[in-house]
Amino acid sequence: MQTRFLGNAKLEVSAIGLGCMGLSFGYGPAVSKQHAIELIRSAYEKGVTFFDTAEVYGPYLNEEVVGEALAPYRDKVVIATKFGFTFGDDNKQQNLNSRPDHIRHAIEGSLKRLKTDVIDLYYQHRVDPEVPIEDVAGTIKDLIAEGKVKHFGLSEAGPETIKRAHAIQPVTALQSEYSMWWREPEEKILPLLEELGIGFVPFSPLGKGFLTGTIDAQMTFGDDDFRSKVPRFAAEAREANLQLVTLVQSIASENGVTPAQIALAWLLAQKPWIVPIPGTTKLHRLAENLAAAPISLNQNEINKITVALQAIDIIGARYPEAMQARVGR
DSSP: OOEEEETTTTEEEESSOEEOGGGTSSBSSOOOHHHHHHHHHHHHHTTOOEEEOOTTTTTTHHHHHHHHHHGGGGGGOEEEEEEOEEEOTTSOOEEEOOOHHHHHHHHHHHHHHTTOSOEEEEEESSOOTTSOHHHHHHHHHHHHHTTSEEEEEEESOOHHHHHHHHHHSOEEEEEEEOBTTBOGGGTTHHHHHHHHTOEEEEESTTTTTGGGTOOOTTOOOOTTBGGGGOGGGSHHHHHHHHHHHHHHHHHHHHHTSOHHHHHHHHHHHHOTTBOOOOOOSOHHHHHHHHTTTTOOOOHHHHHHHHHHHHTOOOOSOSSOHHHHTTSOO
16 A cells, blocks of 8 residues: 655555544444454555544444554554544534543543554544634644644634644644545645645545445435435435536546546545545445555546536535534634
């Protein structure tokens, strides 16, 4: 597996990481602990050194699984996790909370669940409008000085927040959604990250599964599948957006690879400091995704894809209205 560097801090990770959320949360029932551990360890054996989790995934369950799975290889991998929420009594209600005292409380739980003494990359999961980002960055700066955190990250933050945070404690990586069907980061985020020397970690690089070509307008999602609430995954939106899938399938066929692989290769080709973190619960899909790393698209191919993408209008918002208010702050 090739490696890449995130940020001016030169955090070296595998060119493709593993988003672990779906093993425990978000896309239906959690897989068995045994299977989750097997998949995570298989990713490591195939060259993945970058693993992404968060306390909110479960909550807490995903960090526990990741911690146990990676314990034998702890000094050989980079673990990223996230803070920024408190939970209701049923653990279902999520309230933004990035107060410094809560961050200090949260990291102790994450360290314990992840079976480690230090978090390699610690993201603020969502910007908390009630807490100045300077206070958040200052708290992380202190945790870095104390040896509990190595690198500071932000997730779904807007340009001004990124600049203000970076001025207090250099940001190593921003994690936000980016794929062939969500290209908004190209407008303001990518130029800013390049200017400041911040790495970019796209989540949902396969469009929450849509770009794989395995989802059509007839498919149904359970109530515990996040996509059941996403406007972009409404049946009529999926029907309209299938033109994007057709395009990706055509390009993949021309290159002798799968749609998922062409979607990941396209992302990798955008910038050398972009590291996507596709997730999966299936071992064969894991192998398929990781095989995208060595695929190299030339500039003519990239330009052709870009022109084709510009001709397609994507239908539907990427988040329900209530969640949309939490991104891009």
